[in-house]
Amino acid sequence: MSELKVLGACPLDCPDGCSWVVTVRDGQAVGLRGNPAHPYTRGALCTKVNRWLERAGQDDRILHPMRRVGAKGEGRFERISWDEALDEIATRVGGVIEEFGGEAVWPYWGMGTLGYVQGLEGQAGQRLFNVLGASAHRADLCSAAGNAGLELAVGSPGGIDPEDLAHSRLIILWGTNTLTSGHHMWKFVQAARREGAHVVAIDPVATRTAKQADEHLAPLPGTDAALALALMHVIVGLGAQDEEYLRAHTLGWEEFRERIAAFPPGVAATITGVPAERIVALGERIARTRPTAIRATQGLQRHGGGGTALRTLACLPGLTGDWKLRGGGLTYSTSGHIPLNKRALHRDDLRPGPVRRLSMSRLAEGLLDLDDPPVKALFVIAANPVASTPDQNRVRQGLAREDLFTVVLEQFPTDTAAYADIVLPATMQHEHADLHDGYGHLYVAWNEPAVAPPGECLPTTETFRRIATRMGLTEPALFDSDEELAEQALSGGHPYLAGITLDRLKKEGFVRLAVPDPFVPYADGFPTPSGRLEFRSETAAALGHDPLAGYVPSAEGADAERAERYPLILISAASHFFLNSMFGENAELRRRADGGPVVRLHPDEASARGLHDGDRVRISNERGAFEGVVAVTDEVRPGVAATTKGHWPRLSGGANANAVVAERATDLGAGPVFHDTRVEVRALPIR
Secondary structure, eight states: OOEEEEEEEOOSSSTTOOEEEEEEETTEEEEEEEOTTSTTTTTOOOTTGGGHHHHHTOTTOOOSOEEEOSOTTTOOEEEOOHHHHHHHHHHHHHHHHHHHOGGGEEEEEOSSOOOSSSSTTTTTTHHHHHHHTOOEEEOOSSSHHHHHHHHHHHSSSBOSOGGGGGGOSEEEEESOOTTTSOGGGHHHHHHHHHTTOEEEEEOSBOOHHHHHSSEEEOOOTTOHHHHHHHHHHHHHHTTOSOHHHHHHHEESHHHHHHHHHTOOHHHHHHHHOOOHHHHHHHHHHHHHOSSEEEEEOGGGGOSTTHHHHHHHHHHHHHHHTGGGSTTOEEESBSGGGOOOOHHHHHOGGGSSSOOOEEEGGGHHHHHHTOOSSOOOEEEEESOOHHHHSSSHHHHHHHHTOTTOEEEEEESSOOTTGGGOSEEEEBOOGGGSOEEEOOTTSSEEEEEOOOSOOSTTOBOHHHHHHHHHHHTTOOOGGGGOOHHHHHHHHTOSOOGGGTTOOHHHHHHHSEEEOOOOSSOOTTSSOOSSTTSSEESBOHHHHHTTSOSBOOOOOOTTTTOHHHHHHOOEEEEEEOOSSOBTTBTTTOHHHHHHTTTSOEEEEOHHHHHHTTOOTTOEEEEEETTEEEEEEEEEOTTBOTTEEEEESOOOGGGTTTOOGGGSOOOOOOSSTTOOOTTOEEEEEEEOOOO
8 A cells, every 4th residue: 555645735715725635546646735845725615615525526526528418508418539629629619719709709717626737827728829829818806996096095905914913913804804714823823813913804794703802893894995994084183194104204194194184083983883982992902002903895896986995095104104114014815925937828919919808707798798709719727617706696697697608617417517518527735736825924835746636537727738639720839738837937037036946845834925024015115106105196097097096886785776676785705614615515514504505684684674593585686686594693784785706506406696796897807896785685485
């Protein structure tokens, strides 16, 4: 009996980017654990990934190419050979390009894997689509609004090193449920606590994280920027702003000070629903506590004013001078600091000319409304948009088009795969090679394949190499090996990549970026046009936005007329047991997630509707509806209905929360507005 320990990395859409160790016995993966040597992972994986190997061996794993034999959406397929699948793809896609041009092809990448070789970061197969002249894919479903807001304020979405929260004395966990979505950061929060740090959670829901915090404020969804301005109002009222830092490192302070003056705690209390005295108390605490760190993540920016919310939050540590301190500032994503060479991977120079960009969060619009040219061929790669994108009913209509040729690369029979013409079996992470980072830390990792793929599953890179061959393409870059792609990603000569080679990563598993120690990225300036933190941004003005940071109300959340019809603001946050829609089919994790959607309501809201714990309800607006079970709890503030994302529609009564979400863009970055959705909740008849 032989046994190996193979170093790899978790591929999922989570900031923690864990390093893991696969135990292989006689060619079979028999164990998986977090890598104890990794300073961020420290031996632990999450509830979801602990079931990775079990999931890989599920009976419903897709192991062979398949062709649709039923109606679109019905999910009936026949097994075919790879040769048959490749022939049909080459013929159908070639025909689409000949009749409509390359832009009629849309490669739709999702967050099923964030790898630079097999996944979203490298957009595996992008070179093929560039050669074909296909439409470009805009991956805006996750962080787009926050990224855009932070770029206006500080020049980059890259904030402070999350590990440095251990040096903070006040930690504000703003719109983030750390213990569910990135739990490895909690150990650094706890380290700070042991040194006397105070932890505040700001969230409309008393999440797992909020319950562990020292203090919890529950604003109405979409009002965070108003709260931030009021906190700054308190700080200025105390004269606690860092005038020296403001003079040396910021732009537009006097104008922004006037904006702050318009948001005293009483005004913000009316907007946010947070009592004025709580706002004053937290503002006073921030004023006297250095360093203060803010941790904000994606949920905060999924509303009509989401980009401005992150822009304004980034101004707060500029006011106090926390950006110059280790353990001070804001952390949203470390992606802005990670200089892996995406340009070398994507090879946009292979395009025959300019192409349009299509938004992944506006899939229904792309499939139903575009006509110059219409989308006629769709490749869905590591994505389940029927479950994960807004306006679910219109997405289904678009995918049901008989004139749309759809190819889905998948591991399991998702709701989206049911609409495919051809399904191709994809490998899972421990079965292929890949290069990873984490957008919540500063490490790069190599994922070594631990076992051979089952059945006829192929890595995504190999699938696209075979399609290129079958289409008769000869561009050499289309046939680079996985290791060549990884080496190209590590190229470019950025100083943060100094000493990081593929050989070293293979030996050590992971390497920290060669950033300064300590890493205080904005102590002496910012990567903005002025080199300063920009309270006032000429870039924003040139784009037609308010030149000053401030507060942009949410669209539906702040709509009083709409509130008469749909009184509750729906939040569909991350589940503790799913990762987006991944693991949504795992029997044990579904059981632990209560089997289907649960909608939590404050007792006052439940009483007003005659609802009790366990009642089955319909959550609806004019766009659609989904069903769930009520949990009555004061963990949710009045005016809010709280549920979780990730439930597969076909396993949850035919729909999930995205059936009621509008396909509408945020103020900055054109991201989605999952948490800017008004609904009503009514009891279903007893069955």
